[in-house]
Amino acid sequence: MRVAIVDDERLAVQRLVQILECRDDVEVVGAYTKYTELLHEFTRLRPDAVFLDIDMPGMNGLELAASLIELDEHVEIVFITAYDQYALEAFRVNAVDYLLKPVDEDALARTLKRLNNYITKDY
Numbered sequence: 001m002r003v004a005i006v007d008d009e010r011l012a013v014q015r016l017v018q019i020l021e022c023r024d025d026v027e028v029v030g031a032y033t034k035y036t037e038l039l040h041e042f043t044r045l046r047p048d049a050v051f052l053d054i055d056m057p058g059m060n061g062l063e064l065a066a067s068l069i070e071l072d073e074h075v076e077i078v079f080i081t082a083y084d085q086y087a088l089e090a091f092r093v094n095a096v097d098y099l100l101k102p103v104d105e106d107a108l109a110r111t112l113k114r115l116n117n118y119i120t121k122d123y
Contacts, residue, residue, distance in 0.1 A: 004030040007053035048119045049076040065093045
């Protein structure tokens with residue numbers, strides 16, 4: 001599964017990349033601290049899933065998710081954030097999951113299993 005990550009906190013991006021790169025079933029194709037970089041690269045990268053922070057300067061993760069889905073209706077979205085109050089809104093954009101920081105590796109493993117199920121249904 002090809003994934004991209006966007007979080008305005010560099011350490012959060014690095015931590016998630018570190019966790020995901022230890023897995024055989026995940027390829028991190030892009031990791032960004034600026035949403036504009038992902039938007040610019042998205043079509044070329046063609047990720048199956050994107051892990052997004054919600055609270056980012058400029059465009060928030062909910063808006064970014066909507067933009068990404070316009071570019072590729074099959075992309076799956078997972079929100080990773082420190083804020084639990086956005087969960088309902090996150091599922092309104094059909095997010096696969098909503099994980100709170102710091103990311104629990106067991107919860108992430110369950111999310112990846114769910115993502116894999118969604119992605120294989122799309123093909």
